[in-house]
Structures are given as structure tokens and as C-alpha cells.
Amino acid sequence: PLFRSIPDEVDGERWQDVPTATIAADSRYFSFAPRAAWHGFEGYEKDQYLIDPCKLLLTTPGIDAASGQYADFGIPATILANYLRENGVVPEKCDLNSILFLLTPAESLEKMAHLVAKLAQFEQHIREDALLRDVLPTIYRKNAVRYEGYTLRRLCLEMHQLYASNDVKDLQKAMFRQQSLPKVAMNPQEANSEFIRGNVELVPIAEAEGRIAAEGALPYPPGVLCVVPGEIWGGAVQRYFLALEKGLNLLPGFSPELQGVYSETDEKGEKRLMGYMLTR
Structure with a gap:
């Protein structure tokens, strides 16, 4: 019930x-x-x-x-x-x-x-x-x-x-707890300026650990930014998006709304979540 x-x-x-x-x-x-x-x-x-x-x-x-x-x-x-x-x-x-x-x-x-x-x-x-x-x-x-x-x-x-x-409920909670928030590499304005200049590259989220976000990433649910420009990808945030990626491939028709992260189909026909990162 x-x-x-x-x-x-x-x-x-x-x-x-x-x-x-x-x-x-x-x-x-x-x-x-x-x-x-x-x-x-x-x-x-x-x-x-x-x-x-x-x-x-x-x-x-x-x-x-x-x-x-x-x-x-x-x-x-x-x-x-x-x-x-x-x-x-x-x-x-x-x-x-x-x-x-x-x-x-x-x-x-x-x-x-x-x-x-x-x-x-x-x-x-x-x-x-x-x-x-x-x-x-x-x-x-x-x-x-x-x-x-x-x-x-x-x-x-x-x-x-x-x-x-994938323990998705605990990943969702961990994303917004102080001890697991993404580390800050630069302020959002600086990261956004690099994005506008085109100093970015589209990277699979599976390979994004340690990279600096050029865009904010928002999954819905929960509908809250979990990475902002200038923060470093990794931890609970990355694992949460990878769990969503599994769902995109396993259960079509129930795609969550994503902002700042993009779904692309690879050569095997599988969907991969991608995000813009600052170039190294």
C-alpha cells in the first residue's frame, strides 16, 4: 500500500x-x-x-x-x-x-x-x-x-x-552532507569564464574523478545542484550519476531530468553521461 x-x-x-x-x-x-x-x-x-x-x-x-x-x-x-x-x-x-x-x-x-x-x-x-x-x-x-x-x-x-x-538513497543523502561535499578548486565565476572561453572538454562522468567542473550538475530527483562550476568531481556525486547512467541503460523510458550533464550514445549503443570539465 x-x-x-x-x-x-x-x-x-x-x-x-x-x-x-x-x-x-x-x-x-x-x-x-x-x-x-x-x-x-x-x-x-x-x-x-x-x-x-x-x-x-x-x-x-x-x-x-x-x-x-x-x-x-x-x-x-x-x-x-x-x-x-x-x-x-x-x-x-x-x-x-x-x-x-x-x-x-x-x-x-x-x-x-x-x-x-x-x-x-x-x-x-x-x-x-x-x-x-x-x-x-x-x-x-x-x-x-x-x-x-x-x-x-x-x-x-x-x-x-x-x-x-547502488545504495542510491544514501548516495543522495551523502551528496549534501558537509563531510562529502565536492572540494573547491576555484570560484564559480572563474570556472564559468573558462567555460565561456571554450577551455573545456566533454568527459564521461565515469572518467571525471579529479576533474574541475565547468558547469553545474543537477539531477532531478532531487532537483538541487550537487556540483557547481569550480568544484572537483568525485565521491558520492560521481557515484550517484553513475547509478543514474545504469538506470538509463537498464530501464529505458524512465530517464531522470538532468541539467549540466548530457546523455550520449556510444558505439555499442549504450548511453553514457558526459559533463564539461576544464581542460588540464
Whole structure:
């Protein structure tokens, strides 16, 4: 099943047992409690941060909320997002195992009921292990040879195993931690000036370790620059992009949005991620 991104209980009370009016007027039901296992965030104090009640965030199965470890089976959120788009529901965005919807004054009970119905229908497809060609017809048509005979659960399992084998969730977290941030070789303005002058070369990300970035690199998800001009490629950032490269080749049709990094096809027909580096 799909889950809302909130704790199961607040001060010993289950969410579903509390009146909606009480929840709407009490910030305890939206507060990130420090060190609580359900959210996994660190480094802040009690009542410092709240969940935005104007955003509906659902998490998909695949990561144990208590331990933070990958489960044997999971449903990557991009698969659910593509299914919803096929059925006229457009999510704001999705991450590895979360999907976000923005709530506005224009939302109605009918629209919310439609969303719930499509989520329930997707869960039914998972239980029945429906054929991929019936669940995601657009992606299937564009990649019919690759996904011939695939079921929805098989696709979910392969993508989940790709994430787990490359520890993508921890790489994503490590990219923005102080101890693993890229080292700075020069300020961004200097690096950008070299880029404008053409003192750069396009280098495979697999060979980029130790090279100075000429462009900022942004993968989506998470949608945040993880290398800026003048920083040195390597570490968690490079490994994260290489994991994305594996996904481009293994699972066509689910390409992430990338800025400052480019996908090119080599002589073997495989996609390689490339980036502009300052010439040595």
C-alpha cells in the first residue's frame, strides 16, 4: 500500500482516531520530532520544522521506515507517477520513493476522490501483477522490445533492485552532507569564464574523478545542484550519476531530468553521461 508521510501516532494517538478539525488546528500533527525514525532527518530541534499541510506527500513501499534499510521489494515512485499521468493526474514531482501533490483552493472533493481512486487502482494492478503494456501503454509502446512480457511487479522489482544495489538513497543523502561535499578548486565565476572561453572538454562522468567542473550538475530527483562550476568531481556525486547512467541503460523510458550533464550514445549503443570539465 501507499502511505502518507507522517508518523503513525502523535502523543500516543493514531492519526485516524483524531477528528480532522483537531488535526487542522494543532501543529503537533505536522511537526518533525527530532530523531524520529519515520522521517530520517537529522540536525534540528523540537518544533523547528513542520510538514507543509498544503502539500500531499505519499511514500511508496521499498524502504523500512524504522531501520532505513531497503526491503526485498519496492515500488519506485516514478512508476506510480507515470501511471497517474497516463490517467490524467499530474503529480508535482516524485523522488526515489515519494510522490508529491500540491493542494490548492481549486481542489474539490471530486478531484481528491479521483486521485484516491487511481491510487487504489494502481494498488490493484500491483496485487494482480498486471501486464506492463496495459498499465503503462505509452512507455511500453516506445520500448516494446525491452519490456516484452513484463508485468508491473517485475518492472518495480528491477528498478528497486537497481536502487538498492547502488545504495542510491544514501548516495543522495551523502551528496549534501558537509563531510562529502565536492572540494573547491576555484570560484564559480572563474570556472564559468573558462567555460565561456571554450577551455573545456566533454568527459564521461565515469572518467571525471579529479576533474574541475565547468558547469553545474543537477539531477532531478532531487532537483538541487550537487556540483557547481569550480568544484572537483568525485565521491558520492560521481557515484550517484553513475547509478543514474545504469538506470538509463537498464530501464529505458524512465530517464531522470538532468541539467549540466548530457546523455550520449556510444558505439555499442549504450548511453553514457558526459559533463564539461576544464581542460588540464
